[in-house]
Each structure stands twice: as structure tokens, then as C-alpha cells.
Amino acid sequence: MSDAETSDRLIKLDEVKRRVGLGKTMIYRLIGEGKFPSPYKVDDFASRWSNREIVAWIDDVKDGFEGKKRKV
Numbered sequence: 001m002s003d004a005e006t007s008d009r010l011i012k013l014d015e016v017k018r019r020v021g022l023g024k025t026m027i028y029r030l031i032g033e034g035k036f037p038s039p040y041k042v043d044d045f046a047s048r049w050s051n052r053e054i055v056a057w058i059d060d061v062k063d064g065f066e067g068k069k070r071k072v
Helices: 013-020 024-032 051-063
Strands: 040-043 046-050
Touching: 013 024, 013 046, 013 051, 046 051
Parallel strands: none
Antiparallel strands: 040 046
8 A cells, every 4th residue: 555545634525436436425325324434524514534444445345345255
């Protein structure tokens, strides 16, 4: 992993959508189901996600949901 992937910075929804390949509605649905990292409210009108939490979620998805590890 590069330093950019492991550093913990706060990222906007547009970057989250681009990186995970999901739309806003699906992201918020998964948050509601406890299956996606929740955003941090930085003020009344802005939410940001932890880069580190998004990278970890992507890694989990690559390994498969519900503990079903993909055979490589």
C-alpha cells in the first residue's frame, strides 16, 4: 500500500463514490445496515469519511462478505 492509502485523511463523498463504485443512495443504505463506515460530521453541512476506514472496507469486500474468503 502507498502512503496515500494508509494515511488517515478525511475524504468527500464524491471521492468515496469513485473509489468504492457505489452511488450515494447505496452508500447510505449500507451505512444504515451497519455494513459501511459512517461519515464524520465536520460541520452542519459537511460530512467526510476516514480514508483508512474506506481502504479497510474495500479490503473486506475483496475478501468477500460474511467471511466468505475468495480463493486466489
